[in-house]
Amino acid sequence: MDKNIISTLMTILGKENVLTSKEDMITYSFDATADMPSEKPDVVVTPDNKEQIIEIVKLANEKKIPIITRGSGTNLSGGTIPINKGIVLSMLKLNKILEIDAENMTASVEPGLIIQKLNDAIAPYGLIYPPDPGTVTTATMGGSVSECSGGLRGLKYGVTKDYVMGLEVIMANGDIIRTGGKTVKNVSGYDLTKLFTGAEGTLGIITQIIVKLIPAPQYRRSMLAIFDNLDKAGKTIAEIISNKVIPATLEIMDNVTIRTVENYAKIGLPTDAEAVLILEVDGAIEQVVLQEFETVKKICKENGAVDIKLAQSDAERDSIFAARRAALPALAQVKPTTVLEDATVPRSKIPEMLKALKEIAEKYDLQIGTFGHAGDGNLHPTILTDESNKEEMERVHKAVDEIFKVALELGGTLSGEHGIGIAKAKFMEWEFGKEGVAVMKKIKDALDPDSILNPGKIFRGN
Template sequence: MIAAQVQQQLLQLLGPARCRFDQESLVTHSYDATPMLQALPDAVVYPETTEEVQCILRLANEYRIPIVPRGAASNLCGGTVPVSGGIVVVLTRMNKLLELDTDNLTATFQAGLNTKQFHREVEKKGLFYPPDPSSMVISTLGGNIMEGAGGLRGLKYGTTKDYVIGLEAVLPSGEVLRTGGKLYKDVAGYDLTKLLVGSEGTLAIVTEATVKLLPAPLVRQTMLVAYTDIYAAARSVSRIVGARIIPATLEFMDQPTIQVVEAYNHIGLPTDAQAVLLIEQDGQELASVRKDMEAIAAICAEEGADRIQTAADEQEAEQLMKARRSALSTLARIRPTTILEDATVPRSRIADMVLAINRIAEAHQINICTFGHAGDGNLHPTCTTDARDKEEIHRVEEAFAEIFEEAIRLGGTITGEHGVGMVKAPYLEWKVGEAGIELMKGIKQAFDPNGIMNPGKIFAKSARKRLVISK
C-alpha cells in the first residue's frame, strides 16, 4: 500500500475519477496480453497533460514508489505488469494528434493515440506511416515506441525506431526532456531519441512524439507461394532479397500454422504444403510493381514452388493477407493458453531455425506453430498449451529457452520486436554479455537513480544458466 498522504496528493491532483484505488481498477490493471503474469498495483492514475505526468513522477520519486507506464497493454513480454506494485500510469487519455505537417512530412502526437486511428488520419492526407504491428487496432503509439514495435512491413520500410525523430519525455525527477524534432539530420550529442525508443518505460515516460511520414504507395499487389520443401521457401527469401527486390511484405507460415488457419478461416490455403510465403509489393507505378512481382514469381518457380497464386483484385489480396494476420487469433482458439514468442535469425537461416523449433517441440512433447516475418528473419514460434498444467508449462519454458539459445547460435537474437520485459530478462545476458548488461544498468542508473521506473523489467535478478544443446 502507498502512504495515505500520497493517495491524498494524487486525489488532489487528478480527482477521484482519474485516480483509482478500488479493487476492481487494481485487478484490471494487474496484467497485460502476456499469459500467466499478474501482479496488483497500489494505484491507477489517468493523466491528461504532460504537467500532470510531471507531478505524478515527482511524487513517486520523492516517496520511492514504483511507476509502471501503460498504454493499451497489448505487449507480449510482461512489460506493463506492475510486478513491484506501485502506480500504474495509464496514458490513453493523452490521445491527441497534435499536428500533421504536410510540408515537412511529419506528425506529432500524444503517446496515448491509437495506432490504427493514427494510420487512418495520415492516409486521409495521402501519406503513409509504415510501422504496422499486429496489435495496431488496439495498441497505442506510445506503447509502440516503448517496445520498439515492428510489423509486417519491416523488411522494406523498417520499424518504429526508424521513424521516431523527436520525443517529449518526463524523467523520474519530473523534468521534461525534449529530443530531436522535425529534423532528418541531427547529430548534436548522443542520440537520446533512439535510446528512449525500445526502453520499455524503464528510463522515462514518453508523452509526445514526432515521426516522419512517407508518400502513400499508389499500387499494391499480393501473392501466395506454397512449397513442399521448407528449405526451398527459405532459399526463395534469400534469392528475392539478393536480387535487389525488397517486398513490402514477405511473410512465412509453417505447415501446422497453415492447417490451423485454414481449418478456422476457410481461405483456401494448401494444407499439404510444408510452408507458404505471403508476399506483397507496393510502389508508385504499376509497371514497376508488376515487374518486381514477375521477378519474384520466377525466383520462386526456380526454387521449386508448388503453387504461385497472385491476387486478382483487392478483395482477394485482403483474403490472402488475412491468412497471416489472423494466425495468432486463430491459434488462440485451440487451447486455453497461447504463448507467442519471437526470435530473429539471419534470413538465410530461417529454415534451420524452423526445423530446430520443430525438433525442440517434439523433444519436449509440446505443440508449436511457427509463422513470422521471413524477410527480416523474425519468427514467432507459438505454443498452444494450458496454464493449469504445471508440468506441461515447465516443458514449454524449457523448450523456449532452447529456442532462444538456438537463435543466438544461428547468429540471431532473443527478441526482434516484442521487447525484453519480464519474459526475456533471464536470457538477455546470453545475447549482450555481462559487459553489455552492466553498461545498460549504468544507463538506467543515470536516468533513474532511485529505480522507480518499471522495476523488474529488462534486468533479471539473476541470469538463467545457458543450456547445452546437442548439435
C-alpha cells in the same frame, strides 16, 4: 499503499481518474503475455495532460513508488505487469494528433493515440506511417515507440526507431526534456531519441512523439505462395532477398498455423500445405513493381511452390493479409496457454532456424506453430500449451531456452520487435555479455537512480 498517497493522487487528477477497485486492479495485473507472474497494482491513474504526469512522477519519486506506464497493454513480453506493485499510469487519454506537417512529412502526436488513427488522418495527404504491428488498430503510439515495434512491413520499411524523429519525455525526477526534432539531419549531442525508443518505459515517460512519414506507395501486387515443404519455403525467402528484391511484406505460416487459422477464420487456406508465404511488392513505378512481382513469382516456382494465388483485387489482398493477422488469435484458441516467442535471425539463416524449431518441437514433444515476418528473419514460434500442466510447462521452458540459444548461435537476437520485458530478462547476458548488460544498467541507474520507472523489466533484479 498509504491512503494519503491515494488522496494526493485524487487531488492531482480528480477522483474519477484514480482507480482503486479490486476489479480494476485485476484488469491491470496482466497484459497480452502468457506464462508470466501476475501482480496487482496499488492504484491506476488516467491523466489527460502532462502537468498531471509531472506531479505524479514527483510524488512517486519522493515516496519511491514504482510507476508502470501503460498504453493498450498488448505487448508480448510482460512489459506492463506491475510485478513490484505501484502506480499504473494509463496514457490512453493523451491521444491527440498535435500536428500533421505534410510539407516536412512529419506528424506530432500524443502517446495514447492508436497507430491506425494516425494512418487514417494522414491518408488524405498521400502519406503513410509504415510501422504496422498486428495490433495496429489497438496499440498506442507510445507503447509501440517504447517497444520499438515492427510488423508486416519491416523488411522494406524498417521498424519504429527508423521513424521516430523526436520525443518529449518526463524523467524520473519530474524534469521534462525534448530530444531530436523535425529536421531530417540532426546530429547534435547523444542520440537520446534512440535511447528512449525501445526503452520499455524504464528510462522516462514519453508525452509527445514526432514521427517521419513517407509517401504512400502508388502500386502494389500481392500473392500467396503454397509449399508442400517448409524447407523449400525457407529457401525461397533467402533467395528472394539475395536476388535483391525487397518485398514490403514477406510473411510465413507453417502447417500448424495454416490449419488453425483456417479452422478459426474459414478463408480458404490450403490446410494440407506445409507452409505458405504471403508476399507483397510495392513502389511508385508500376513497371518496377510488376518486374519485381514476376521475379518473386519465378523464384517461388523454381523453389517448388505447388501453387501461387495472385490477389486480383484489394478485397482478395485484404483477405490474404487478414489470414496472417489472424495467426495469433487463432493459435490462442487451441489451448489455454499460448507462449509466443520473437527469436530473430539473419534472413539467410531462416531455413536453419525453421529446421531447428521443428527439431525442438519434436525433442520436447510440444505443439509449436510458427509464423512471422520471415523476410526480416523475425519468426514467432508459438507454443500451444496449458499453464496448469506443470510437467508440460517444464518442457516448454526448456524449449524456449533452446529457441533463444539457437537464434543467438545463428547470429540473431532475443527480440526482433516484442522487447525484453520480464519474459527475456534472464537471457540478456547471453546476447550482450556481463559487460554489455552492465553498461545498460549504468544508464538506467543514472537516469532513474531509485528504479521507480517500470522496475524489474529488461534486467533481472533492478
